[in-house]
Amino acid sequence: MIARLSIGHRLTVLLAGVAALLSLLSWWMVSELARQAAARSQDNVLAASATTIAETIRSEQGEVRLELPYSALSMLGAISEDRVFYKVVAGERVLTGYDDLPVPTDAATGARVAFETGQYSGEAIRMASVRRTVLAGAGPVPVVVTVAQTLSGVDAVSGQLSRLAAALSLAFFLVAVGLSVFAARASLRPLNAFAQAVSRRGPSDLRPLRRDAPPELAPLRGALNRLMDRLGQSIRRSEDFIAEAAHRVRTPLATVRAQAEIALRSAESEESRQRLRRIIRAVDESSRSAGQLLDHATVAYRAEDLARDRIDLGELVAQAAAALEPTATMKDIAFHIATSQARVVGDAVLLESALGNVLDNAVKYSPDETTVHIAVSAEEGVARITVTDEGPGLGEGPIETLTERFRRGGNTEGVVGSGLGLTIAADVLAAHGGRLDLRNAAEGGGACVTLVLPAD
Amino acid sequence: MRFLLVEDNGELAEAVSNRLALDGHAVDHAGSLAEAEHCLAATSYDLILLDVMLPDGDGRDFLARSRAHLETPVIVLTARARVTDRVGALDQGADDYITKPFDFSELEARVRAVLRRRGGSARNEIPLGEALFDPMSGTLRAGGESVTLRNRETRLLEVFARHPGQTFSKGQLLDRLFSFDAEVTENAIEVYVGRLRRRIGPLGLRIETVRGLGYRLETAPA
Numbered sequence: 116m117i118a119r120l121s122i123g124h125r126l127t128v129l130l131a132g133v134a135a136l137l138s139l140l141s142w143w144m145v146s147e148l149a150r151q152a153a154a155r156s157q158d159n160v161l162a163a164s165a166t167t168i169a170e171t172i173r174s175e176q177g178e179v180r181l182e183l184p185y186s187a188l189s190m191l192g193a194i195s196e197d198r199v200f201y202k203v204v205a206g207e208r209v210l211t212g213y214d215d216l217p218v219p220t221d222a223a224t225g226a227r228v229a230f231e232t233g234q235y236s237g238e239a240i241r242m243a244s245v246r247r248t249v250l251a252g253a254g255p256v257p258v259v260v261t262v263a264q265t266l267s268g269v270d271a272v273s274g275q276l277s278r279l280a281a282a283l284s285l286a287f288f289l290v291a292v293g294l295s296v297f298a299a300r301a302s303l304r305p306l307n308a309f310a311q312a313v314s315r316r317g318p319s320d321l322r323p324l325r326r327d328a329p330p331e332l333a334p335l336r337g338a339l340n341r342l343m344d345r346l347g348q349s350i351r352r353s354e355d356f357i358a359e360a361a362h363r364v365r366t367p368l369a370t371v372r373a374q375a376e377i378a379l380r381s382a383e384s385e386e387s388r389q390r391l392r393r394i395i396r397a398v399d400e401s402s403r404s405a406g407q408l409l410d411h412a413t414v415a416y417r418a419e420d421l422a423r424d425r426i427d428l429g430e431l432v433a434q435a436a437a438a439l440e441p442t443a444t445m446k447d448i449a450f451h452i453a454t455s456q457a458r459v460v461g462d463a464v465l466l467e468s469a470l471g472n473v474l475d476n477a478v479k480y481s482p483d484e485t486t487v488h489i490a491v492s493a494e495e496g497v498a499r500i501t502v503t504d505e506g507p508g509l510g511e512g513p514i515e516t517l518t519e520r521f522r523r524g525g526n527t528e529g530v531v532g533s534g535l536g537l538t539i540a541a542d543v544l545a546a547h548g549g550r551l552d553l554r555n556a557a558e559g560g561g562a563c564v565t566l567v568l569p570a571d
Numbered sequence: 572m573r574f575l576l577v578e579d580n581g582e583l584a585e586a587v588s589n590r591l592a593l594d595g596h597a598v599d600h601a602g603s604l605a606e607a608e609h610c611l612a613a614t615s616y617d618l619i620l621l622d623v624m625l626p627d628g629d630g631r632d633f634l635a636r637s638r639a640h641l642e643t644p645v646i647v648l649t650a651r652a653r654v655t656d657r658v659g660a661l662d663q664g665a666d667d668y669i670t671k672p673f674d675f676s677e678l679e680a681r682v683r684a685v686l687r688r689r690g691g692s693a694r695n696e697i698p699l700g701e702a703l704f705d706p707m708s709g710t711l712r713a714g715g716e717s718v719t720l721r722n723r724e725t726r727l728l729e730v731f732a733r734h735p736g737q738t739f740s741k742g743q744l745l746d747r748l749f750s751f752d753a754e755v756t757e758n759a760i761e762v763y764v765g766r767l768r769r770r771i772g773p774l775g776l777r778i779e780t781v782r783g784l785g786y787r788l789e790t791a792p793a
Contacts, residue, residue, distance in 0.1 A: 361650040362624045366580045369648075369672035373586035376675055379746050380593055388742055395751040402672050409651070441667075441680035445750065447722045479752070483723065 122306075126299035127292075134291030142277075142284040149276030153269040154241070161243035162228050164191050165262040168203065169245045172260070177252030179205040191264055200235060200263040205249070206256045218261050219244050232266075239266045305329045313339065321347040357409070365402060372398045407535040414465055414539050418546035422462040425571060428491045428498055429454035431463070435470045436489065439478055447484045457493035458571040461547045466568075469543035472536035473502050473551075473564050480506040480562065498570040503563045508555040517553055537564075544568065572617040572682075572695060574598045577607045578648065579625050587620070590675055595733045603627045611641070618682055619645045621665070631663045638664035644685045648673070674750050676726075683707055697732045700790030702774045704732050713774040723748055724767050731778070731788035740785040 167187035173180055181203055191199045202212035219231035222244035229244045242263040248255045305328060312326050323340040372395055379391045436450045443450065459466075477487045485505040492499050509517060517523075518541035523534045541551040549568035556563040574591060578584045579602050588598040599614070601607040604627050607619075621630045634645060647665040666685040669678055686707060696703045702713035709725035711718045720728065730739060730747050741757040748763070749755045764786055768778050777789040 358624070358651055365650040365671040366583055370580065370583040370586050372672040373583065373590050373675070376746075377586065377590050377593065380743070385742060388746070392746070392751055398672055399674070399752055402670070406670065441684040442677055444684070444722050445676055445680045484721070 123299045123303050126302065127295050130295030130298060131288075131292045134288050134295065138284040138288040138291070141287070142280045145280035145283075146273065146277035149280070150269075150273035153272040153276075157241055157264065157266075157269050158230055158243060160191055161230070161241060161262050161264060162245070164188065165228070165243050165245040165260045168201070168262065169247045169258065169260045172203070172205075172247060172249055172258050174249050174251035179210065179249050179251045179256050179258060181210050183211060188262075191262070197265045197268045198238070200240065202261045203258065204261075205258045210258075212261075216261060216263060217242065218259060222246060222259050222261065233263075235263060240264060241266055241269070305332065309336070321350075361405075361409070364405070368398050368402055404535070407539065410468060411535055411539050411542070414468065414542050414546075417462055417465055418542065421465075421546060423460050424463045426459050426461060426463050426466060428457040428459060428493075428500055428568075431466060431470060432489050432491055432500060435467060435474055438471065439474050443478045443487070446478070446481065448478055448481050449486045450489060451486050452489045452491075454491040455493065457491050457498040459498050459547070459568045460571045461568070462543075465543045465546070469540040469551075469566060470500060472540045473500075473566065476536055477502050477504040477506070477562070477564070480504060482506060493570045496570050498568045500566040500568075501563065502565075503556050504561040506561050508560045509553060509562045518551060540564075540566070572596045573614070575601060575607065575610050575616040575619045575643075577601045577604070577619065577625065577630065578622040579603060580622075594675075594679070594729075604630070604633045607633070611637075611643075616643050618685070619643050620648055620678075621645050622648045623650065631665070634665060635663040644689050646678070646681060646685060674752075676747075676750055680722075697729075699732055699788070700775055702771075702776060704728060706732070711771060711774055711776075716774060718770055718774060720767075720770060723763055724770060727763055727767050728771065728788075731786075735790070736787065738781045738784050738787040743785070 164187045167184060167190075168181075171182050171184050171187075183201075183203075188199055188201065191197070200213050200216050202214070202216040202218070203210040204218070213235075216235060217231075217233045219229040219242050222229045227246055229246075231242050233240055233242060240263045242261055244259050244261040247258050247260070249258050250256075309326065309328055309332055312324065321343045323343065324336050326336075328336050375391050375394045375398070379388060379395075382388045382391060432452055432454060436452060440450070474487070474489075481487060481504045487505075488501075488503040490499075490501045490503075492501070518537045537551065537553070544551050544566055547568055549566065552565040552567055554563050554565075555561070574596055576584055576587055576598050578587070578600070581602070584600045584602070588600055591598050599610050599616070601610050604625055607621075610616075621634065623630045625633075630647060634647070644666045645664070647668040648671055649668050650671050666688070667681050669681055695707065696705045698704075699711075700713075702711055704711050706725060706729040709720040709722065711720065711728070726748055727744065730744065731737075741760045744760050744764075745755060745757060749759070764778055771778075775790075779787045779789050781787055
């Protein structure tokens with residue numbers, strides 16, 4: 116599952132996760148600092164207020180007296196709408212204020228100013244106490260002045276700052292996510308460029324990749340190059356093997372055939388002549404079949420990944436006719452070629468082989484001193500090569516089955532053939548998005564074979 | 572004609588040499604590219620038959636190397652089928668190729684085509700009585716007259732011309748004239764002999780029927 120997740124996604128999610136964590140942390144820190152700052156300023160005001168009240172305490176006729184300065188309380192009101200409480204205790208007696216207001220636990224013992232957070236009349240309050248000793252009558256009287264304030268003002272301020280921090284953190288997070296997507300794409304760009312360089316290659320391009328790649332991709336490039344090298348070697352080995360095997364098999368066959376022809380020259384009896392002819396025909400048949408099987412395999416292999424040459428059908432026909440001209444001349448067969456401009460895109464070797472097989476058939480089945488007509492045409496996006504002979508035609512029976520492997524027509528008696536020629540031609544055309552049309556010519560009854568291809 | 576056959580298989584070379592000798596050609600045999608170089612340095616040839624796989628290298632590489640200074644036409648003997656090998660041989664300067672095992676009639680046809688393309692360097696006219704016969708172009712000349720024969724007529728006359736006075740049976744002529752991949756009856760020979768008689772009669776040549784044996788060419792005026 117993880118292995119199949121895209122690296123880009125993984126990188127984006129990871130970076131965005133880190134950004135989210137950092138955003139949360141910064142939000143929490145800012146909120147905490149804001150809350151602490153607000154609390155501290157409240158503490159300062161509370162302490163100042165309590166001190167001011169304590170300053171006004173004096174001893175009068177052996178009594179501790181107090182004139183509550185209202186300014187001391189109004190400075191608290193300036194901060195917010197919070198409720199303010201106070202209480203002044205001299206010895207055991209409450210001088211003034213709220214009797215039940217709690218007092219910081221260490222107010223009487225600890226430092227001069229003591230702070231504590233507590234509860235009063237159902238609300239959270241912050242208390243500050245100032246301790247002072249007043250000399251009155253019998254001796255020193257400890258006086259504790261406590262001023263308290265509800266926390267809603269502090270909460271409001273810190274809440275406001277916290278919301279601001281949250282908004283800023285969210286904005287920071289969104290920018291970070293955008294940047295992570297960009298960063299992920301940017302760091303994957305060399306990988307994509309590398310992949311494209313590999314996939315743009317032609318079907319038989321096994322040269323090593325020389326393209327510059329980041330160091331992280333170097334092992335991949337090395338592995339790919341080694342793989343292509345091994346593939347190339349194995350293809351070369353099998354090609355060499357086929358060449359060697361063909362050479363080893365066909366050279367002795369050529370010897371047999373040549374010897375048989377020599378023997379035929381000096382053979383006296385018709386019976387031995389007949390036997391020698393059969394030997395020669397058998398040799399021809401086996402070599403033709405082997406050749407066409409190899410062609411058929413090559414066609415199947417090349418058709419999987421077609422070359423895309425631009426081919427002029429007129430030139431293709433001229434070449435194929437020139438290759439067959441000597442064999443045609445042996446039977447005094449002439450080619451009549453009528454071409455008009457027609458171009459296709461495809462594999463030149465395969466198309467030449469397809470046309471070669473069709474022409475070979477035409478020459479083979481044509482009677483002596485006839486003409487094989489070849490016409491090239493292109494109209495409405497379809498290019499055609501039509502080969503018409505003056506032979507016996509395609510014979511009785513279903514014509515469509517003639518392109519099946521090893522299927523031979525009804526009029527082939529006495530002619531050496533493998534039954535693969537039209538199969539090869541049909542396969543080549545199918546691979547090019549075309550087809551092979553077979554019919555008998557209307558007049559004369561010869562075969563009419565049309566190679567139909569999409570025009571360029 | 573004088574052929575140089577470059578082929579490392581001795582059996583095949585011997586058979587091909589003998590077979591070409593039957594048609595009146597001279598054949599020198601080289602078993603390797605090095606030997607071929609020696610032969611080419613010593614003599615000039617009308618045509619080279621070059622095998623692809625030789626003990627001291629690839630025939631096509633030799634061709635590519637020596638094409639610049641080699642005038643002689645070359646037909647490559649290849650063991651591979653059209654699709655895989657054809658392009659390579661022709662690209663490297665061969666005039667044509669033929670796939671093993673080959674039909675000698677086809678080889679001769681290709682030799683003729685190559686020499687014709689090259690401007691007919693080999694001119695081996697055979698005197699027939701008063702006439703001169705060029706089997707390469709199929710022309711027969713006598714005095715001011717000239718006749719051009721069709722391919723099969725040419726080859727029929729060539730069989731007679733190379734063996735003056737010899738009688739050939741219909742079966743023998745059949746094997747020389749038609750390739751083995753098609754069944755042809757001996758009637759076809761009668762047709763061609765009849766046609767050849769009409770073409771060469773005006774030039775003082777006659778084909779005699781030897782009853783029960785076959786045909787023979789007569790060059791002396793009857």
